Amino acid sequence: MTQALPKVIIHGGAGGALAHPDVLNALRHDLHAIVEQIYSKAEAGASARDCVVFGCQLLEDTPRFNAGYGSVLQSDGQVRMSAGLMDGSTQRFSGIINVSRVRHPIDLAAYLQPAPDRVLSDLGAAELAREMRIEPFDPVTDLRLKEWMQERAHNFQRSMAGVVAEPIDSAGSGDSEARRGTIGVVVLDQEGRLAVGTSTGGKGLERLGRVSDSATVAGNYANGVAAVSCTGIGEDIIDECLASRIVVRVTDGMAIAAALEKSFAEATANGRDFGAIALSHRGEIAWGKTSDVLLAAYHTGEAVGDTLELSSGTLTGVVQL
Ligand code: ASP
Numbered sequence: 084m085t086q087a088l089p090k091v092i093i094h095g096g097a098g099g100a101l102a103h104p105d106v107l108n109a110l111r112h113d114l115h116a117i118v119e120q121i122y123s124k125a126e127a128g129a130s131a132r133d134c135v136v137f138g139c140q141l142l143e144d145t146p147r148f149n150a151g152y153g154s155v156l157q158s159d160g161q162v163r164m165s166a167g168l169m170d171g172s173t174q175r176f177s178g179i180i181n182v183s184r185v186r187h188p189i190d191l192a193a194y195l196q197p198a199p200d201r202v203l204s205d206l207g208a209a210e211l212a213r214e215m216r217i218e219p220f221d222p223v224t225d226l227r228l229k230e231w232m233q234e235r236a237h238n239f240q241r242s243m244a245g246v247v248a249e250p251i252d253s254a255g256s257g258d259s260e261a262r263r264g265t266i267g268v269v270v271l272d273q274e275g276r277l278a279v280g281t282s283t284g285g286k287g288l289e290r291l292g293r294v295s296d297s298a299t300v301a302g303n304y305a306n307g308v309a310a311v312s313c314t315g316i317g318e319d320i321i322d323e324c325l326a327s328r329i330v331v332r333v334t335d336g337m338a339i340a341a342a343l344e345k346s347f348a349e350a351t352a353n354g355r356d357f358g359a360i361a362l363s364h365r366g367e368i369a370w371g372k373t374s375d376v377l378l379a380a381y382h383t384g385e386a387v388g389d390t391l392e393l394s395s396g397t398l399t400g401v402v403q404l
Pocket residue numbers: 096097149262263264265283284285286294295296297313314315316317318320
């Protein structure tokens with residue numbers, strides 16, 4: 084068996100520019116620390132799938148991001164979370180849609196990997212949490228609750244919640260308009276296997292029953308050749324079928340850089356607002372965005388880098404190894 088150098092890329096959402104410079108440093112600190120921990124696990128020989136689940140759990144535990152603890156509230160003031168997991172080596176997708184009161188939605192998606200019914204929603208998700216004997220967990224943070232209360236005071240004029248949980252200023256706004264913070268993890272392990280996971284609290288302030296892209300193959304897809312996790316407006320991601328579209332292009336022979344360039348040029352022409360992170364089985368680390376910022380960090384095996392300070396016009400990039 085040939086051992087490859089593992090590769091890891093993670094994201095903590097995409098959206099409008101951050102209002103507070105201090106938030107950038109805090110985000111960099113969190114993302115770099117988490118990518119290092121995932122890398123250590125991969126370096127110790129863990130499978131891509133286990134590394135992805137572990138990385139998603141760490142990001143779900145970080146209240147700054149809109150997944151697990153710190154998820155945004157929906158229009159009725161409740162948190163409902165969704166997560167998708169795809170193992171590229173088996174080409175199996177599993178997911179959980181609109182689950183409440185759990186700490187790690189990714190654990191439910193992981194549990195469903197070998198199951199005959201692999202994507203469960205609402206009632207089925209609650210039933211599964213009981214079956215797995217998951218302790219009830221309240222994912223609401225004070226900051227997210229305050230954000231929702233302020234939105235309520237303004238009669239829910241904004242269409243989304245924050246890209247990251249930033250302190251809300253006296254004018255009542257945290258960061259600017261497009262405001263999300265879903266998390267995603269993509270890993271290539273030592274044996275050359277790819278896996279991807281994506282977890283979200285949704286767009287925030289959405290109507291009941293809305294289904295996020297994160298637990299669909301538009302937002303999260305992998306096979307033996309490439310793996311992609313998306314973030315941004317779920318409806319835009321679904322309309323482009325973004326993750327699958329990029330993976331299929333690479334599978335059919337396009338270089339990952341070209342696949343991202345083409346997909347993001349199309350997305351720009353269609354006026355979409357989102358970002359994506361990607362890995363190829365060759366170890367190429369890549370990303371793309373139409374939104375102002377993409378909060379991604381990666382580990383090449385030699386160095387850690389991130390996309391936090393790219394200019395808003397930059398569409399795609401590949402890490403030169
Ligand atoms: N894609 C997520 C959704 O629409 C939101 C996000 O990425 O922040 O549910």
